[in-house]
Amino acid sequence: MTEKRQVSYDLNDSAIPRFSVAPMMDWTDRHCRSFHRQLSRHALLYTEMVTTGAVIHGDRDKLLGFSPGEHPVAFQLGGSDPADMAASARIVAQFGYDEVNINCGCPSDRVQSGSFGACLMREPETVAACVSEMKTAVSIPVTVKCRIGVDEQDTEQALDAMAAAVFAAGADGLWVHARKAWLQGLSPKENRDVPPLDYDRVLRLKKQYPDKFIGLNGGLASLEAAEPFVGPLDGVMLGRAAYHDPALLGAVDRRLYGAGTGDVTPWQAVERFLPYVEAELVKGTKLSNITRHMLGLFHGRPGARSWRRILTVEAIKPGAGPEVVEKALAAVTAPGQGRSVAGNRSDHAA
Structure with a gap:
């Protein structure tokens, strides 16, 4: 041994x-x-x-x-x-x-x-x-x-x-x-x-x-x-x-571990998480089982109520997929926020 x-x-x-x-x-x-x-x-x-x-x-x-x-x-x-x-x-x-x-x-x-x-x-x-x-x-x-x-x-x-x-x-x-x-x-x-x-x-x-x-x-x-x-x-x-x-x-790594990287924004977190969501859906996981943990992500930000409502109402529907998350994210993406979710996902994958 x-x-x-x-x-x-x-x-x-x-x-x-x-x-x-x-x-x-x-x-x-x-x-x-x-x-x-x-x-x-x-x-x-x-x-x-x-x-x-x-x-x-x-x-x-x-x-x-x-x-x-x-x-x-x-x-x-x-x-x-x-x-x-x-x-x-x-x-x-x-x-x-x-x-x-x-x-x-x-x-x-x-x-x-x-x-x-x-x-x-x-x-x-x-x-x-x-x-x-x-x-x-x-x-x-x-x-x-x-x-x-x-x-x-x-x-x-x-x-x-x-x-x-x-x-x-x-x-x-x-x-x-x-x-x-x-x-x-x-x-x-x-x-x-x-x-x-x-x-x-x-x-x-x-x-x-x-x-x-x-x-x-x-x-x-x-x-x-x-x-x-x-x-x-x-x-x-x-x-x-x-x-x-x-x-x-999103600020933990910088503030408590001294990381030299920038803080992770809620938008970036969603973009990074979408591949996981897609992989789990292929395995048969219900979207609502995943998105229930994301409801508070935009707490205190404009559009937070729409984000929660879309995920709560639409994620439980049969066949709900990543498009529900993208729709919810669009509801809190302020004008001038930047690239679309799809664009960010393509960049991330590359």
């Missing part, structure tokens, strides 16, 4: 994930990730959470399959049995993912009933055992995404205990959603908004672990809000803001 080369996040390496799009159930599927990749070459993209049972026993090609163009892409795993987590991580690595992440932050009843997600904040030793087994099984980075605590926990003690346990077990990074999760009394949606944010708690944790990757998640509504944390912390993770206003991703 070939000895595995352990890969971890080197804080001196420009490839560390200074920016990522959070894992979001029902949203960050492979079509969403492929679309977001047109806006940023460097952002780390996350899958939706998938349970160990689904990974081990389910349709792996459907659940784990992704396009090579999505790299760098991380897989979020839900589970708490170390052996199953290691077996799942091995499968994830075989599929070619760049990272595997343990979900210790989701507060939903379904996740709690499976004894994983945010309830694992009470069991840092279990998470550490999972990390240890996964690190033995795979060479890709193993990270954890957690809350600062749950219910009546003291957030100083709870987060310290989680960080100490997982870093001692070899975790390559810790993404912290800077809110408590209330497992009783609040819905998953309310858990994303109601508990107060405590960014200072995450900053204090970083001072304890200057040589470990610690990233921030929770309540970051724009690059302007997120950017000041890159430096004091190692990375920032945006969720709903990036999904509902994906155009902000």
